[in-house]
Amino acid sequence: MSLIESICKNIYPLDTRFMEQAQARQDRLIKPQGSLGKLEDISIQLAGIYGSKYFDTTKKIVLSFACDHGVYEEGVAPNNQNITLLQSMNFPKKINGVGTISKFVGSDVQLIDVGINCDEPIEGVIDCKIRKSTSNMAKGPAMTRQEAIRAIEIGIEMSEKYIQEDYKVIGIGEMGIANTTPSAAIISVIAGCDPQEVTGMGAGLKKELLQHKAQVIRTAIEINQPNPTDGIDILQKVGGFEIGSMAGVILGCSANRVPVVLDGFISYAAALIAVNINPRCKDYMIASHYSAEPGAKKALELLGLDPFLKMDMRLGEGSGAALAFNMIEAANYVYKNMLTFDEVDMGM
Numbered sequence: 001m002s003l004i005e006s007i008c009k010n011i012y013p014l015d016t017r018f019m020e021q022a023q024a025r026q027d028r029l030i031k032p033q034g035s036l037g038k039l040e041d042i043s044i045q046l047a048g049i050y051g052s053k054y055f056d057t058t059k060k061i062v063l064s065f066a067c068d069h070g071v072y073e074e075g076v077a078p079n080n081q082n083i084t085l086l087q088s089m090n091f092p093k094k095i096n097g098v099g100t101i102s103k104f105v106g107s108d109v110q111l112i113d114v115g116i117n118c119d120e121p122i123e124g125v126i127d128c129k130i131r132k133s134t135s136n137m138a139k140g141p142a143m144t145r146q147e148a149i150r151a152i153e154i155g156i157e158m159s160e161k162y163i164q165e166d167y168k169v170i171g172i173g174e175m176g177i178a179n180t181t182p183s184a185a186i187i188s189v190i191a192g193c194d195p196q197e198v199t200g201m202g203a204g205l206k207k208e209l210l211q212h213k214a215q216v217i218r219t220a221i222e223i224n225q226p227n228p229t230d231g232i233d234i235l236q237k238v239g240g241f242e243i244g245s246m247a248g249v250i251l252g253c254s255a256n257r258v259p260v261v262l263d264g265f266i267s268y269a270a271a272l273i274a275v276n277i278n279p280r281c282k283d284y285m286i287a288s289h290y291s292a293e294p295g296a297k298k299a300l301e302l303l304g305l306d307p308f309l310k311m312d313m314r315l316g317e318g319s320g321a322a323l324a325f326n327m328i329e330a331a332n333y334v335y336k337n338m339l340t341f342d343e344v345d346m347g348m
Ligand SMILES: Cc1cc2ncn([C@H]3O[C@H](COP(=O)(O)O)[C@@H](O)[C@H]3O)c2cc1C
Pocket: 076, 077, 078, 079, 083, 087, 174, 175, 176, 177, 178, 179, 180, 181, 201, 202, 203, 204, 205, 315, 316, 317
């Protein structure tokens, strides 16, 4: 049995007994029932994921995956491709967006190279390079099926490595110039909509070039004909290595009953691939923020997720996931420490 198959066999529904217990506790806390809104929902989801009434959410990490994209040569991204490498070197120093937010919230960040255009390993970055850059999806498949499977396996392996190190909450992130293009392609294929509907400016593409970006995605889909019901096929034909690995982390976390926190647009595409492979993993996802990319709406609708932060962020790297760690910890802290009507005489 393959790693993906065996992981999928271990993804079970949430534990409703503990969710009921958490709900009952929430209903006894000294507040009007339901008044803590999504803070309540998160605590109940966590109880179902961990399968216990109380849990610890302090040890957290963002796993980010970096690689380059062959489709860059079509002029779909406004920045130089070597920003993937240069910004990857900044991750271990925690001087970038996800790094500073992680410092603020007290989380770790680990970058994993799954296909950066460079020959030397990068200090502080785990080397799992599949190959330097995907192929240009506008001319043929972005990768082979074997590479797509490997990308997902790397994500599963990384999630399990950090879960063994006792991390209790895992966020996903990425770094890869041009990766909003394969992300939009994946969303378009799964939604069955025209790429135009889900194509945005990414890291600052000029408005005049949006039509071109959508046309490149349209061509890639026409040439490759990805099967909308086969997540691995979609990933292979119009995806990216980092997107596959992020999907792998989602599957790995789900099988190990650990919450996985989504980030922005690219993570939604990864989530759609993961759900396509095993729909049960949706229960283990926590959507952090609502990406400012226009395709975010469609992707979130498909996922049936409603992020609790709306910050107009469109950075990626795992920055929104890191920011949301604070909210998840707050949800847990309040759930655990607030007193109940049995403990305080409120005359009610
Ligand atoms: C300096 C810099 C830092 C970044 N950090 C994340 N991204 C984000 O932008 C890229 C996707 O946008 P597009 O598809 O338009 O290239 C990804 O690397 C994503 O992580 C960055 C982009 C830049 C330029």
